[in-house]
Amino acid sequence: MRTFLAVVSFSLLTVGFFAAYSNYGIPQIEPAPPPEVEELDLAAMSMDEFVALGARLYQGRGTCTLCHTELGGRAPLLEEAAAVAAERIADERYQGEADDAAGYLYESMVAPSAYVVAGFGKSGTGDTVSPMPNMATGSVGLSEPEIRAIVAFLQDLGGFEVTVEIPTEAVEEAPEEAGEPRPPFATPEEAIAEFACGACHKLAGEEGELGPDLTSIGARRAKDDLRRAILQPNADIAEGFEPDLMPDDYGEQLYAVELEMLVDYLAGLKGP
Ligand code: HEC
Numbered sequence: 012m013r014t015f016l017a018v019v020s021f022s023l024l025t026v027g028f029f030a031a032y033s034n035y036g037i038p039q040i041e042p043a044p045p046p047e048v049e050e051l052d053l054a055a056m057s058m059d060e061f062v063a064l065g066a067r068l069y070q071g072r073g074t075c076t077l078c079h080t081e082l083g084g085r086a087p088l089l090e091e092a093a094a095v096a097a098e099r100i101a102d103e104r105y106q107g108e109a110d111d112a113a114g115y116l117y118e119s120m121v122a123p124s125a126y127v128v129a130g131f132g133k134s135g136t137g138d139t140v141s142p143m144p145n146m147a148t149g150s151v152g153l154s155e156p157e158i159r160a161i162v163a164f165l166q167d168l169g170g171f172e173v174t175v176e177i178p179t180e181a182v183e184e185a186p187e188e189a190g191e192p193r194p195p196f197a198t199p200e201e202a203i204a205e206f207a208c209g210a211c212h213k214l215a216g217e218e219g220e221l222g223p224d225l226t227s228i229g230a231r232r233a234k235d236d237l238r239r240a241i242l243q244p245n246a247d248i249a250e251g252f253e254p255d256l257m258p259d260d261y262g263e264q265l266y267a268v269e270l271e272m273l274v275d276y277l278a279g280l281k282g283p
């Protein structure tokens with residue numbers, strides 16, 4: 012009888028434990044809340060914080076490091092950008108309106124063709140047209156204070172005193188992701204915008220020039236080729252283009268559903 016009671020009470024305890032565990036212990040699956048946009052109060056920001064904001068934009072949402080990297084060699088490295096600004100402005104090929112380094116760096120982002128670094132122009136234009144998109148428009152769409160923050164970062168990177176003023180209007184910044192996996196993007200257009208494919212490709216209303224025009228890619232490539240072109244860009248180089256330019260880590264950044272969504276979308280682009 013003792014044993015029987017022990018067994019019964021043990022069973023009841025076990026059942027009770029699992030019931031409680033399944034109710035309270037297992038985390039409920041809830042969709043991640045939409046990221047809240049934080050307002051940064053620039054008036055209260057120190058210059059160091061402003062430079063750090065510029066660094067985050069440079070490496071993140073600004074997409075600058077997609078092209079300005081050691082790897083591809085199709086865009087100049089920017090450690091010296093502040094140092095060479097005076098030389099650029101004095102060059103007879105200079106078409107812009109800047110009269111100091113901060114002005115030159117600002118202009119480089121919003122009117123890239125004002126000065127095209129020799130050897131880096133859009134092919135066939137004799138270095139008169141830059142393949143760099145205007146960073147204030149399109150899917151990146153940096154605001155004026157954000158562009159100024161990047162200028163501050165580039166001046167600091169070059170070892171110069173920062174001469175841009177911290178703007179007084181507030182700037183909005185999405186908060187750092189706290190290790191939470193992001194929810195997958197719902198549409199191909201959203202994924203293309205977030206992964207900045209349009210910085211280099213003509214695609215989904217963007218006018219990128221460094222990579223092939225993708226508006227009729229589905230007429231030229233089968234789904235398997237498209238999948239490989241995204242996962243291993245250097246496996247097969249599109250004719251007339253350079254290797255090592257398209258980022259090769261999209262396989263790590265994209266969810267499988269997003270990859271398939273992009274492949275389906277691209278396969279459906281058959282041109283006008
Ligand atoms: C799609 C590729 C691409 C992206 C993205 C891009 N750039 Fe560029 N950038 C270039 C190329 C190519 C050049 C050289 C041609 C020229 O002078 O415009 C250039 C030139 C520049 C220059 C002039 C450098 C010099 O030596 O005079 C600056 C400054 C610059 N980029 C800053 C940026 C910043 C900051 C960002 C991000 C907000 C950015 N770029 C994003 C391709 C890119």
Ligand code: HEC
Nearest residue numbers: 077206207208211221222223240244247248249252256257
């Ligand atoms: C920094 C510039 C850059 C970015 C960003 C970029 N690409 Fe590319 N892409 C290229 C270049 C250059 C090529 C041609 C060389 C090659 O085939 O790798 C290319 C090739 C391709 C091709 C093969 C085209 C053909 O004619 O066979 C596809 C498909 C493609 N990219 C899709 C994408 C998608 C989707 C994204 C965003 C998730 C993206 N690319 C982002 C530069 C870029």
